[in-house]
Amino acid sequence: MGALVKLLRVGPKDAELPAVLDDEGRLRDLSGVMGGADLDGRFLADDGLDRVRAALESGDLPVLDAEGLRIGAPVARPGKVVCIGLNFRDHAEETGAAIPAEPVVFMKDSSTVVGPFDEVLVPRKSEKTDWEVELAVVIGKTARYLESREDALGVVAGYAISNDVSEREFQLERGGQWDKGKSCETFNPLGPWLVTADEVADPQSLGMRLWVNGEVRQNGGSKDMIFDVAEVIRYLSWFMVLEPGDVINTGTPAGVALGLPDHPYLREGDVMELEIDGLGRQRQTVGQA
Incomplete structure (x- = not known):
């Protein structure tokens, strides 16, 4: 099954960063892993979840300071x-x-x-x-x-x-x-x-x-x-x-x-x-x- 994955997007409206919560509840920055991509349909279609799991298991994702960060919708620009x-x-x-x-x-x-x-x-x-x-x-x-x-x-x-x-x-x-x-x-x-x-x-x-x-x-x-x-x-x-x-x-x-x-x-x-x-x-x- 792999690592528990809770994906989210944080930051100002229309400028959110992709992130993931690790098993200890820490917020981890996905920007480097995703190379500028957002949590959207293309990311999901391109097996992005597998890349997130691999990055989580590596333990190398930077920790974000969650205090005061706005949480956006976890999916950017739904088609419908x-x-x-x-x-x-x-x-x-x-x-x-x-x-x-x-x-x-x-x-x-x-x-x-x-x-x-x-x-x-x-x-x-x-x-x-x-x-x-x-x-x-x-x-x-x-x-x-x-x-x-x-x-x-x-x-x-x-x-x-x-x-x-x-x-x-x-x-x-x-x-x-x-x-x-x-x-x-x-x-x-x-x-x-x-x-x-x-x-x-x-x-x-x-x-x-x-x-x-x-x-x-x-x-x-x-x-x-x-x-x-x-x-x-x-x-x-x-x-x-x-x-x-x-x-x-x-x-x-x-x-x-x-x-x-x-x-x-x-x-x-x-x-x-x-x-x-x-x-x-x-x-x-x-x-x-």
């Missing part, structure tokens, strides 16, 4: 962000939607992807901005027309936490597809790490939690997905080509503002915290666009 809606039975029920017979697919603009601790902005004229903790899958190999579950899991580079922030009025009440309520700026915090697929023994056994202002809002697990990770990837590959660096958000459990009796949508100053077993933790303060 594909999302699965209503993929937890309890979430579909809380929103009054029918249980889907096939995966519900929509897209988010890839520019929505920001760091796991970056500010999330409530859009102008928004009254219904909502949260969604999700397991994100990062694709590591080109995939088309996959036949089996094994083939599907074989194209996964790794997993991360995703916050599929949503504006429910824009999504559901403005006469169009869901994309317009999903693609507002900052609407996809991702990270803090990309944990390689071989370090996640079972993507269907991960606890998923989200708090708003310290109050637990979501407390579920990936075991409750209607369509599991393997089926989501296999299914999508029959409708689009999945490329290295693409991100798939696989759905959220119950507990979103849309489904709660008082609909406590996000307001400026609110704080969201997200956690998935083994994948780290996020925290975002809500601002105003």
